[in-house]
Amino acid sequence: MPIGLALARSAKTVSRAFDDALAAAGGSLPSWLILISLKTRAHANQRELAAAIGIQGATLTHHLNAMESAGLLVRRRDPANRRVHQVTMTDEGERLFHRLRRAATDFDRQLRAGLDDGDLDALTRMLGTLAGNVATEAADPTDTFPNPAAAH
């Protein structure tokens, strides 16, 4: 079977299950990715944040609007450069982050069943190869994940 089709099918099944797990915990994939980025990295501005997640700035604004309405974060202008909006998680956002982290960790435990560390290393490496083989502008390769417990 073509490897792209295998990847597409697996990713579809897994991503739907993961979406369900996040939804049950009160989140969604975009909100989870945004919370991870806010929690683990210092982004100079929203464009960097959007790039780290792999979406456009306007798309990020869309999600931030919803999350701010939900009380998960606040945006303030940076006094040093009032064009820049500083995004900060609220206590409510922190609580959601922890609930989602729990859901993601549980999910990953379920996902790994039947695969040993060597398998997982090989899988991660090969997935990186696939993405690299078709990457156009190459998402930041230094964007490794700093906190293994903090995401699925």
Next chain:
Amino acid sequence: MPIGLALARSAKTVSRAFDDALAAAGGSLPSWLILISLKTRAHANQRELAAAIGIQGATLTHHLNAMESAGLLVRRRDPANRRVHQVTMTDEGERLFHRLRRAATDFDRQLRAGLDDGDLDALTRMLGTLAGNVATEAADPTDTFPNPAAAH
């Protein structure tokens, strides 16, 4: 890094590139999956077709409407059971199928670069394991891909 996150990132990059490749050839992922299914399998009805692709019946109707409007296929009632709509590819649909097959084949060649047959076998197996680990209702496991040349 959590394996689910590695999969999500890789799948996002790869699926966007694949969507672009299909779009350049005049198609989309859903239309490609539908054409593959029409070409390689005999489905008793649209519900089976939808299930094979992993979407709901109403979603399939949505795509079939667009594809029929585009002249890629026709729907006729089955005389033996007039509730069933027989879906048949037109010559135009056949031509698109062949263009998309070419695009998908080229894409897969690019995608496999740097991975040998052993890698690909291991990767396919592990992707299956991941999907199986989180599958809820388990998509038809007998739905193997009958024509390796016919898809990405």
Next chain:
DNA sequence: TATTGTTATACTCTATAACTATA
């Protein structure tokens, strides 16, 4: 009544273009 498919409607995620505010 049960089955097959369609229609109506809506939601999520994403994007581009035009715009405002700031530098």
Next chain:
DNA sequence: TATAGTTATAGAGTATAACAATA
């Protein structure tokens, strides 16, 4: 002029619920 972000709008893909046609 250039940069950061927002607003307006749109499109693709998906879903559920209600419906029509057929058995």
